[in-house]
Structure formats: structure tokens, C-alpha cells
Amino acid sequence: MKLKKLVATSIVAITTFVGAFTAEAATSYKVQPGDTFWKIGTKHGVSVSYLMKYNNRTSHLLYAGETIQIPSTVTSAEKDLLARLVEAEAKGEPYAGKVAVATVVLNRVDSSLFPNTINGVIYQPSQFTPVQNGAIHNTPSAESKRAVQEALAFRGQGSGSLYFYNPQKTSNQWLRSKQVTVVIGNHVFAK
Known part of the structure; x- marks a missing residue:
């Protein structure tokens, strides 16, 4: 029983470890007055359509002060x-x-x-x-x-x-x- 628990714990740890390296890196960005997805995408080098998708947006509407995630797509x-x-x-x-x-x-x-x-x-x-x-x-x-x-x-x-x-x-x-x-x-x- 202890061996099964050790194996299960090891699998979870390995999955978490691998997941940490395969997960896409993103940074938080606080929307400023006048910002648009285009301005943010151009500033950070991220596709506008991907930026919207990554933040679960179907509208181009942004609110000053809200925080969105900027995914890292190109080094x-x-x-x-x-x-x-x-x-x-x-x-x-x-x-x-x-x-x-x-x-x-x-x-x-x-x-x-x-x-x-x-x-x-x-x-x-x-x-x-x-x-x-x-x-x-x-x-x-x-x-x-x-x-x-x-x-x-x-x-x-x-x-x-x-x-x-x-x-x-x-x-x-x-x-x-x-x-x-x-x-x-x-x-x-x-x-």
C-alpha cells in the first residue's frame, strides 16, 4: 500500500513539474486609459486575436484599471x-x-x-x-x-x-x- 501511495505521489509530482515547464508563460498587465487590444498587442508583440482568445474575450472592449494576461508567444x-x-x-x-x-x-x-x-x-x-x-x-x-x-x-x-x-x-x-x-x-x- 505504501508503494502504491509513493508511486501515485511521484506521478502527481512529475506531472506538476512537467506542467510547470510546458505551461505558457504570461504576465499581468493593468489596462491604462486609451489602451486597446491593438496597442497592447503591438507593444508586447502578441497577436490581437490570440490576446483576446487568451483572455476569453469576444469583444474589443477594455476598461482602464482591469488586469489582463499577456501571453508569451515569441522570444x-x-x-x-x-x-x-x-x-x-x-x-x-x-x-x-x-x-x-x-x-x-x-x-x-x-x-x-x-x-x-x-x-x-x-x-x-x-x-x-x-x-x-x-x-x-x-x-x-x-x-x-x-x-x-x-x-x-x-x-x-x-x-x-x-x-x-x-x-x-x-x-x-x-x-x-x-x-x-x-x-x-x-x-x-x-x-
Whole structure:
């Protein structure tokens, strides 16, 4: 009987221990006057739809003083890597183009056609020129970092772009055959 109790207690302890490491980390946030889910999502780099779902909300209504939970969805290292890619791929492009480049990476993470992590998507062989030429290691601008935060907040709400290219720099017919979703600056975005 003591052995059964010891085994049962051990299983509960192990389950609790493992659960503590697999549970999603979240931080509490006290809503300030003028806050919206969009502002909070952009500030913290969390998808607005996921932020609402995580807090069991169906309405965009927030009250100053209430506390909501901000889930941790992307690490600071992943945000930095994504900002470095945005900087290298979209330097000199309009801000909206930078957001769109980051969104392509996030859409790929969410697609079954590509790796399911930011690192996996960015470092997938032969996908992004900055990885091949070393520009991925350059320091990102504040604007590229801000574009990543906005793309994270916008995640899941766009037109589903999975590709982008500069028609002046590529003759890849397969890429050019994809359905165009939007053109921003020198980049064509497609799915």
C-alpha cells in the first residue's frame, strides 16, 4: 500500500513539474486609459486575436484599471532575428513593406508548407538572400523592430502572403506565377 501511495505521489509530482515547464508563460498587465487590444498587442508583440482568445474575450472592449494576461508567444531572440531579416530584406522600403516582410515569415510559421518556427523559416535553405550573404547578422533599425511588433500584433489577419520578391531583381517564373496579394514599394507579395 505504501508503494502504491509513493508511486501515485511521484506521478502527481512529475506531472506538476512537467506542467510547470510546458505551461505558457504570461504576465499581468493593468489596462491604462486609451489602451486597446491593438496597442497592447503591438507593444508586447502578441497577436490581437490570440490576446483576446487568451483572455476569453469576444469583444474589443477594455476598461482602464482591469488586469489582463499577456501571453508569451515569441522570444526576444526570435524577434531580434526577424527584425534583422526585415532590415536586410526591406531596408529603404516603406514601413508597410517592412511589416509585410515580417508577416510573410509569420504566415510561413503558421503554414504546413514551411517549418513551424521563426528560426526554421528564416534559416530554411535557399529562402532568404540575407541568410546566404551574411546580411542577416547586421543590426536592425528601430523601425524594423517596430515593424516586427506590429506584424506580431497583426498575425493571422492578413491576406495570407507566403512569398515576396522584387520583380527587378528576380526572374524566377515559379515565384512570379503565384497569386499577388499586394504590392508595396519595390516588393510584390504573393501566396
